[in-house]
Amino acid sequence: MKNPRMSPPRARRLLWLALILFLPVPYWAFGSGHVPVAWLLQLALMGIALLVTEGAMGPGGVIALLFCVETLLWLVVLRMVATRVVARVSRGAGEARARALVLAASFALMIAALTPIYATPLVNDGAAVRWTSLLP
Amino acid sequence: MNLSVTDDKKQPRAPARGFALALGLTLTVLTSHAAATTPAAPPFERTEQRPACADHDPLRQPFVGDLHVHTGLSLDAATQGTRSRPRDAYRFARGEEIGLQPWTPEGKALRHARIDRPLDFAAVTDHSEFLGELRTCTTEGLPGYKWPACVLFRRWPALAFFVLNSPVSDRESPQRSKFCGDEGRDCKLAAAAPWGEIRDAAEEAYDRSAACTFTSFIGYEWTAAPLGRNLHRNVIFRGSSVPDLPVSALDVGPVRDLWSGLDRVCRKEQGCEWLAIPHNSNLSSGLLFLPEQDDGEAFTEAYVQARARAEPLVEVTQHKGDSECRLGVGTEDEACTFEQLPYDNFSAKFSSFDAGTGKNEPTSFVRNALHQGLALEKKFGTNPFRFGLIGSTDTHLGTPGLVQERGHQGHGGAGTPNSVRMPIGLPDDVEFSPGGLAVLWAEENSRDALFAAMRRREAYSTSGPRMVVRFFGGFDLPTDICQRSDLVATGYARGVPMGGVLQAPPSPAPGEAPRFVVSALRDAGTTAVPGAPLERIQIIKGWLEGDTLREEVVDLVDAPGAQLDTGSCTVSGGGATALCQVWTDPDFDPAVKAVYYARVLEVPTCRWTTFLCNDAGVRCDEPATIGEGFAECCDDAFPRSIQERALTSPIWLDPRGKM
Numbered sequence: 001m002k003n004p005r006m007s008p009p010r011a012r013r014l015l016w017l018a019l020i021l022f023l024p025v026p027y028w029a030f031g032s033g034h035v036p037v038a039w040l041l042q043l044a045l046m047g048i049a050l051l052v053t054e055g056a057m058g059p060g061g062v063i064a065l066l067f068c069v070e071t072l073l074w075l076v077v078l079r080m081v082a083t084r085v086v087a088r089v090s091r092g093a094g095e096a097r098a099r100a101l102v103l104a105a106s107f108a109l110m111i112a113a114l115t116p117i118y119a120t121p122l123v124n125d126g127a128a129v130r131w132t133s134l135l136p
Numbered sequence: 137m138n139l140s141v142t143d144d145k146k147q148p149r150a151p152a153r154g155f156a157l158a159l160g161l162t163l164t165v166l167t168s169h170a171a172a173t174t175p176a177a178p179p180f181e182r183t184e185q186r187p188a189c190a191d192h193d194p195l196r197q198p199f200v201g202d203l204h205v206h207t208g209l210s211l212d213a214a215t216q217g218t219r220s221r222p223r224d225a226y227r228f229a230r231g232e233e234i235g236l237q238p239w240t241p242e243g244k245a246l247r248h249a250r251i252d253r254p255l256d257f258a259a260v261t262d263h264s265e266f267l268g269e270l271r272t273c274t275t276e277g278l279p280g281y282k283w284p285a286c287v288l289f290r291r292w293p294a295l296a297f298f299v300l301n302s303p304v305s306d307r308e309s310p311q312r313s314k315f316c317g318d319e320g321r322d323c324k325l326a327a328a329a330p331w332g333e334i335r336d337a338a339e340e341a342y343d344r345s346a347a348c349t350f351t352s353f354i355g356y357e358w359t360a361a362p363l364g365r366n367l368h369r370n371v372i373f374r375g376s377s378v379p380d381l382p383v384s385a386l387d388v389g390p391v392r393d394l395w396s397g398l399d400r401v402c403r404k405e406q407g408c409e410w411l412a413i414p415h416n417s418n419l420s421s422g423l424l425f426l427p428e429q430d431d432g433e434a435f436t437e438a439y440v441q442a443r444a445r446a447e448p449l450v451e452v453t454q455h456k457g458d459s460e461c462r463l464g465v466g467t468e469d470e471a472c473t474f475e476q477l478p479y480d481n482f483s484a485k486f487s488s489f490d491a492g493t494g495k496n497e498p499t500s501f502v503r504n505a506l507h508q509g510l511a512l513e514k515k516f517g518t519n520p521f522r523f524g525l526i527g528s529t530d531t532h533l534g535t536p537g538l539v540q541e542r543g544h545q546g547h548g549g550a551g552t553p554n555s556v557r558m559p560i561g562l563p564d565d566v567e568f569s570p571g572g573l574a575v576l577w578a579e580e581n582s583r584d585a586l587f588a589a590m591r592r593r594e595a596y597s598t599s600g601p602r603m604v605v606r607f608f609g610g611f612d613l614p615t616d617i618c619q620r621s622d623l624v625a626t627g628y629a630r631g632v633p634m635g636g637v638l639q640a641p642p643s644p645a646p647g648e649a650p651r652f653v654v655s656a657l658r659d660a661g662t663t664a665v666p667g668a669p670l671e672r673i674q675i676i677k678g679w680l681e682g683d684t685l686r687e688e689v690v691d692l693v694d695a696p697g698a699q700l701d702t703g704s705c706t707v708s709g710g711g712a713t714a715l716c717q718v719w720t721d722p723d724f725d726p727a728v729k730a731v732y733y734a735r736v737l738e739v740p741t742c743r744w745t746t747f748l749c750n751d752a753g754v755r756c757d758e759p760a761t762i763g764e765g766f767a768e769c770c771d772d773a774f775p776r777s778i779q780e781r782a783l784t785s786p787i788w789l790d791p792r793g794k795m
Contacts, residue, residue, distance in 0.1 A: 030294075030295055030298055031294075043292075043295075046284060046287075046288055046292075049284035050284050050285060050288065050299065052284075053283055053284050053285070053314055053315070054284075054285060054299075054313060054314050055314065058299070058302060058311075059298055059299045059302045060284075060285075060299065063295070063299065121294060122292045122294050122295050123292075124556050124557060125552075125553055125554065125555055125556055125557050127557055127560070
C-alpha cells in the first residue's frame with residue numbers, strides 16, 4: 001500500500017467506517033435487533049441530549065447508558081476487526097490487493113445495506129428494513 | 137333443568153337501537169314482561185334539560201356500551217400510529233366505518249373497521265397523563281416542541297413512549313418532562329385543547345332528541361402504575377359539567393388523592409358528578425385489591441367509605457385479559473381459565489428482566505375482592521369492594537365495542553401496534569383478546585338513566601356477545617318465577633336486582649332462605665354471524681365463615697351437548713336459546729354476610745386466533761403450512777376455543793339489610 005491515498009491506516013479507517021455505517025450488529029435496549037453501530041450512536045447521542053435536558057434520573061439516563069455502552073463496545077470491536085483484517089490481508093495478499101479488497105468489502109457492505117438486512121422494533125414495527133429506512 | 141322461554145303476550149316494545157337487529161323477538165322476553173305497571177326502584181334523578189326519551193321503560197332495558205376507549209389523543213395510541221380522534225370513535229360506535237393504521241404517506245388508511253351492531257353508549261377515556269405533552273410534541277410553535285424528548289417522539293415514537301410514559305411508574309414523585317416548564321405549566325396549558333376536543337366530541341355525539349339512540353359520556357383514564365403494577369381507573373362524568381382539566385396521576389399521588397382531587401373540582405352542587413372504574417386488576421401484581429392502600433397505608437374508615445362511594449363498578453374483562461378469577465389462585469373453579477395472561481404486571485410484559493412474577497396474587501382478582509369485601513365490611517362497617525361488574529374493550533384504535541372474535545384486528549395499546557405495516561401473521565399479541573362490553577339496565581338511554589344504573593350497580597359484563605341477563609334475589613320470590621310472564625316486575629317488587637343488597641330477616645322462619653332467579657337469552661348475533669347458544673348458568677357464592685372466606689360455584693342449569701369443530705369453527709347440537717332457573721340457597725345462615733353473582737356461559741366457540749389460523753391454512757401437524765407470524769397458532773399455551781360469558785353484578789346478602 002504505497003499509494004498515499006490508501007495507506008494501511010487509511011484502509012483500516014475506511015473499513016472501520018464502512019463497518020460502523022453498514023454492518024448490522026446485535027443490540028439489546030428497549031427491545032433487540034440488528035442495526036449499524038452508527039444507528040446506535042445516534043440513539044446514544046439522543047440519550048445524552050435527554051439526559052442533559054430531562055435529568056439523569058429519568059429514562060434519558062437509561063437510554064444514554066444503554067446505547068452509549070453498546071455503541072462504545074461495538075466501536076472498539078469493529079476497530080479491532082478492521083485492524084486485523086487489513087493487517088492480515090496486507091500480509092497475505094500484498095498491499096495493492098489489500099487496498100482492492102478493502103474497497104470491495106466496503107462497497108459490498110454498502111450494496112448489502114440497500115437490502116433489508118436491518119431490524120429494530122423502533123423502526124417499521126420491527127420488520128426488516130434497508131439502511132435508508134433507518135435514516136432520521 | 138329448567139329450560140324456559142316465557143310466553144310473553146305483550147307486544148314487544150322497541151328495544152334500544154343497538155339491540156334491535158341482534159335480538160329481535162327474544163329480547164322482549166326479558167325486557168317487556170307483562171304487568172309492567174309496577175314501578176321498579178325509585179326513578180333516577182333527572183339533572184338534564186332535554187326531551188324525554190320516547191322509549192322509556194320503568195322495568196328497565198339493557199343498554200350495551202363500552203366505557204374504555206382510547207384514541208390518537210392517548211400517548212400510547214399515538215406512538216402506535218392511531219389517528220382516530222374522539223369524534224371518530226363515536227362515529228364508529230354508532231355504526232360508521234373508520235380507517236385504521238397503517239397509513240400510506242398520502243394519509244390513506246390501509247385497514248378499516250366497522251362494528252357489527254351499533255352501541256347504545258360509549259365513553260372515550262383517553263389517558264389524562266400526557267395529553268399536554270402529546271399536544272406539545274405535535275404542534276409546531278408550542279414551547280417544548282423542539283426539545284429532545286419531542287424530537288424523539290416524532291422520530292422514534294416507540295422509544296419515546298418509554299421516555300414520556302415513565303413518570304406514571306414513579307410512585308413517589310412523578311415528574312413531568314422538563315419541556316413542560318415549571319410545575320408542568322406549559323403542558324397543562326397545552327392539555328386544554330385535547331381535553332376540549334374530548335368534551336366537545338362527547339357532547340356532539342350525545343343524542344338529546346326523544347329518539348335517544350346514543351349516549352356518550354365525558355371521561356378519561358387515570359393511569360398510575362407504580363413499578364408497572366396497574367392501578368388504572370376510568371373516570372366517567374355524569375353530564376356536561378366537568379373539570380377544566382382531568383385530575384391526572386401526574387398531579388396526585390395515591391388513588392385517594394384522585395378521589396379527593398375530583399371532589400374538589402367536580403362538585404355536585406355545580407352539576408358535576410363522577411365515578412371511577414378500576415380495571416386490569418390482573419395486571420396489578422395484587423395491588424389493586426390489596427386490603428391496604430396503594431401507598432402502603434392501612435385502610436381507614438374514611439378510606440373505605442370514599443372507595444365505596446367513588447368506585448361502584450369494576451371492569452372485570454377487557455382486551456388485556458379477564459380479571460374475574462384464576463384457576464389455582466384462591467379457587468378451583470375450572471371456568472377460571474378464561475383469557476388469562478401469562479404475566480401479572482406491565483413491567484413483566486415489556487422487560488425480560490422481570491419476566492412475569494407468576495405469583496398472581498389472589499388480590500389481583502375480582503372474585504377474591506368481592507369475598508374479601510365481606511371481611512372488610514365486618515371490620516370497618518363499610519364494604520370498599522361492593523362493586524358491580526362491567527366489561528369494555530380498552531381499544532387503542534378508537535374502535536369502541538369491536539369485540540368480534542372473527543376477524544379481530546387487534547386493539548393496539550400494549551399489543552401489536554401495526555403502526556407502519558400491515559400485520560404479518562396474527563395482528564395482535566396472542567395472549568390478548570377482542571375485549572368485552574358493558575351492559576346497563578336502565579329506564580332509557582340517557583346520561584341520567586345510565587349513570588344512575590352505574591351508581592346502583594345494575595350492570596353486567598360480557599366477554600363480547602350481547603346476551604341478555606336478568607338476576608334477582610329475594611326472600612319472597614316465587615319458585616315458578618321463570619314460568620311467569622311478570623318475571624321482571626315480580627323480581628323488582630319482591631326482591632332486588634343485580635347490584636342490590638338483600639336484607640336478611642333478623643329471625644327467618646324455618647326453611648326461609650334467599651332465593652335467586654337468573655334468566656338469560658343468547659345473543660342473536662347478526663344475519664351474517666349468528667350468536668352462539670347458551671350452555672350453562674352458574675351462581676358463585678362467597679361468604680364469611682368466622683374469619684374464613686369461603687366460595688361455592690353452583691351449576692344452576694345447563695344445556696350440554698354442543699360440539700365445536702375448531703377446523704371450521706362451527707357449532708352443532710346442544711345449547712339453548714334461553715335459560716332460566718331459580719335457586720334457593722340451602723346453606724343460608726341469617727347471621728352470615730354473603731355475596732352472590734351469576735355467570736352465564738355460552739357453548740364453546742373458536743377463539744379469535746383460531747379463526748385467523750384457519751383462514752391462513754395453518755395445520756399444526758404440517759409445519760409447512762405454518763406461515764410467518766402464525767407460529768403461535770400451534771402454541772398449546774393458548775386455547776383454540778373459549779367459552780364466552782356474562783358476569784352479573786353481585787347481590788349482597790346483608791344481615792343488617794342496608795341498601
